[in-house]
Amino acid sequence: MSTSNIFPGALAPMPDAMSATLIWPGPEPVAPPRFVEGFELFAAFAREAGADPAALAADLGALWDFVAAHPELLAAPETAEAAERFLGNAIAVVHPAARWRFTSEPEVGTSTISVPVAGLLRGIIEHPEQREPFREMLVSWPQADRDAEEHAALTHDEVDIDFVVTPVPFTRPVLSIPEFVDESGHVIHYGSRWAGGSPPEDAYSRVTHPERFAPAMGVVDALVDHLETWYDVDVDRRSDESGARIWHLRPTTGAQITLTETAESVFIQAGALTREYAPSCTCDACDETAESVADQIEETVLAIAAGGLREVYPVGQRRWLHTERRTPDGGGRSGGGQPDPSLSADELDDAADLLGRLPDGWWPAWTLRSAQS
Numbered sequence: 400m401s402t403s404n405i406f407p408g409a410l411a412p413m414p415d416a417m418s419a420t421l422i423w424p425g426p427e428p429v430a431p432p433r434f435v436e437g438f439e440l441f442a443a444f445a446r447e448a449g450a451d452p453a454a455l456a457a458d459l460g461a462l463w464d465f466v467a468a469h470p471e472l473l474a475a476p477e478t479a480e481a482a483e484r485f486l487g488n489a490i491a492v493v494h495p496a497a498r499w500r501f502t503s504e505p506e507v508g509t510s511t512i513s514v515p516v517a518g519l520l521r522g523i524i525e526h527p528e529q530r531e532p533f534r535e536m537l538v539s540w541p542q543a544d545r546d547a548e549e550h551a552a553l554t555h556d557e558v559d560i561d562f563v564v565t566p567v568p569f570t571r572p573v574l575s576i577p578e579f580v581d582e583s584g585h586v587i588h589y590g591s592r593w594a595g596g597s598p599p600e601d602a603y604s605r606v607t608h609p610e611r612f613a614p615a616m617g618v619v620d621a622l623v624d625h626l627e628t629w630y631d632v633d634v635d636r637r638s639d640e641s642g643a644r645i646w647h648l649r650p651t652t653g654a655q656i657t658l659t660e661t662a663e664s665v666f667i668q669a670g671a672l673t674r675e676y677a678p679s680c681t682c683d684a685c686d687e688t689a690e691s692v693a694d695q696i697e698e699t700v701l702a703i704a705a706g707g708l709r710e711v712y713p714v715g716q717r718r719w720l721h722t723e724r725r726t727p728d729g730g731g732r733s734g735g736g737q738p739d740p741s742l743s744a745d746e747l748d749d750a751a752d753l754l755g756r757l758p759d760g761w762w763p764a765w766t767l768r769s770a771q772s
Contacts, residue, residue, distance in 0.1 A: 403434070405456045406488050410436040413484070414501045431498035434488045440481035444472070456489050460534065466520065467527035473520070483516035486523075490514060494540050511543045512536070546715030550735050553711055553721050562705045562727040563764035565629035569701060572621050574614040574689055581607075590688040602684035609681050612663045615692040619660050622697060623648065626704055630765040654708050654762040656700060665696055669703050670710050670762055671750035672720050672738045702726045706764025710754050712738065712747075721760070 403410055411432035442452040448469065455462040462485075466472060472482045487507035491497045499507050506513045522529060579587045589611060592598070623646050627634050632650040639645060641661075648656040654670035667675040677695040678687040702708065707725035714721050720738040725731040738747060754760055 403436075405438075405442060405453050406434045406492065408434050410434050411499075413437060413505060414499055431500050433491045433495070433498055435484050435499050438481045438485035438488060440478050441472070441485040442481075444469075444478060444482075452485075456485070456492060459489050459493050459537070460530070462486065462489050463523055463527070463530050463533070466523045467530075470524045473524060479517075479520060483520050486519055487514070487516040490537075493537055496541075496544060509540075509544050511547045512540055542716055546717050546719060549715045550719060550721055553714070554723070554733050558725075558759075558761070560706055560725055560761070561764065562707065563767060564705050564727050565625070565767070567629070569622060569625045569697065571693060571697065572617055574617070574693065576611075576614055576689055579608045579611055590686055590691065592683070592686050598684040598686070603682050605683045606681050607683055609663045612678055612681070612687070612689055612692050614689040615677075615696065616660050616662070616665065618693045618696055619644075619646065619658055619665060622700055623658070626700070626765075629767060630704055631768050632704075632765060650704070650765040652763050653706065653765040654703050656703060658700070665692075667696070667699055669699075670708055671753050672710055672712055672742070672747075673703075673708065673722055674739050675699060698726060698730070699724060702731075703762070704765045706762065707731070708762045709760045710757075710762070711760040712751050712754055718747075 409432075411434070413435045414431060445452045445455060445465065448465075450465055455465055466482065466486070473479050483505065487499060487505065490507050491499075494509070496509050497507050498509070499505065500513070502513075504515050504517055506515050508514050579589065581587050587608070589608075623634060623636075626632055626648065630650060631652075632648050635647040635649070637645050637647075639659075644660045646656075646658045646660075648658075654673075657668040659666040659668075663681070665677045667673070667677065669675075677699070678685070678692045679695070680687065702724050705727055707723075707727070709721075709723040709725075711721040713719065714735065717737075719735050721733070721735045723731060723733040738750075742750075
C-alpha cells in the first residue's frame with residue numbers, strides 16, 4: 400500500500416465487486432480500505448485552481464464549496480473519477496469508521512449509511528444548496544451507527560419462548576378469488592406477475608384492483624372466533640362512523656390486539672406500540688394477493704396470542720422501537736424504527752414504563768380457556 404501526505408492513512412486500490420464476495424476455499428478476506436488511491440488528478444486540479452488539497456481533505460465544507468464552484472470537474476471522466484475518490488476519502492476523514500466498498504458502484508460508508516461517490520459529486524454540482532443537510536447527516540452518522548449496533552444486539556441471541564397454542568389449529572375459510580383483467584382484457588396473475596424478475600419502475604407507484612384484497616377480510620371473523628373459543632379473551636365487536644369493523648381483543652394475560660377492517664385492508668394494533676397494516680403495501684410492484692394478506696393477518700395475530708411478540712422501547716438515543724414476531728413453527732421477523740408519530744410524549748412514556756416491566760420486552764402468551772363451551 401502507498402501513503403499520502405493528504406490523507407491520514409495508507410492508500411489502497413479501489414475494491415471491485417468481487418472483493419465483497421467470500422470465495423471458499425481461498426485466501427483470507429482483505430479488510431475494506433479506509434482510503435483509496437486514484438485521486439491525484441483532482442489534487443492537481445485543485446492546486447492549479449489555487450487550493451491546497453490537504454486543506455480540502457481536512458475540511459469537507461470547504462471541499463463541498465470548491466467542487467460546487469467547479470462544474471467542469473464533470474467534463475472529463477478521468478477527472479470526475481479522481482474527484483469522486485477524493486470526496487470519498489474526505490468522508491472517511493470525517494467518519495473514521497467509514498470504509499470503501501463496491502456494490503453496483505463505488506461507495507464509502509458503514510452498515511447504516513453508505514454514500515455513492517459518483518452521485519455525491521454530481522449532487523454537489525447540481526444542488527449546492529444541499530450542503531447543510533449533508534453536513535447534518537454527517538454529524539448524526541456516528542449516533543446512527545451506535546443506534547444500529549444497539550438494535551442489532553437485540554436480535555443476536557436466540558430465545559426460548561413458552562408458546563401456548565390452541566389444541567385445534569386455525570382453519571382458514573375458503574377464499575373466493577375473482578379474476579381481474581388488465582386494460583387489454585388479459586387476466587392478471589397477481590402473486591406471480593414478475594416471474595422472479597424485477598418489476599417495472601412505474602409499478603411502484605401504481606395500484607390496480609385494490610379490491611383484490613377484499614376476500615381476505617372474511618378471514619378476520621373466523622380468526623377472532625377461533626381465538627375467542629380457545630383463549631381466555633374478551634372480544635368487543637363494533638363499527639365506527641365510517642363503517643369500518645373493529646375487534647378489540649383483551650386477553651387475561653398477554654398483549655391486547657385491536658383489528659380494524661376496511662374493505663381492502665386490516666390495521667393491526669398490538670401490545671403497547673406495535674402497528675401493522677395488511678397488506679403492508681398495495682402497489683403493483685409488491686404484487687400482494689388476498690392469500691398473502693390472509694397469511695400475514697393469521698401469522699401476526701396467532702403469533703401474538705401464542706406468546707411471540709416482543710417490544711423494546713426506547714432503543715438508543717433516537718428512541719427507536721424494536722419489535723419481533725416469533726411463530727411456534729420457528730419462523731419470525733423483526734423490525735425497528737420510530738414509533739407511531741401520532742402518539743403523544745406521555746403515551747410513549749407510559750409504553751416505555753409498561754414494556755420495561757416485561758422480561759426483555761417479551762409479552763406472555765394468552766391463557767387457554769379451562770373448558771370450551
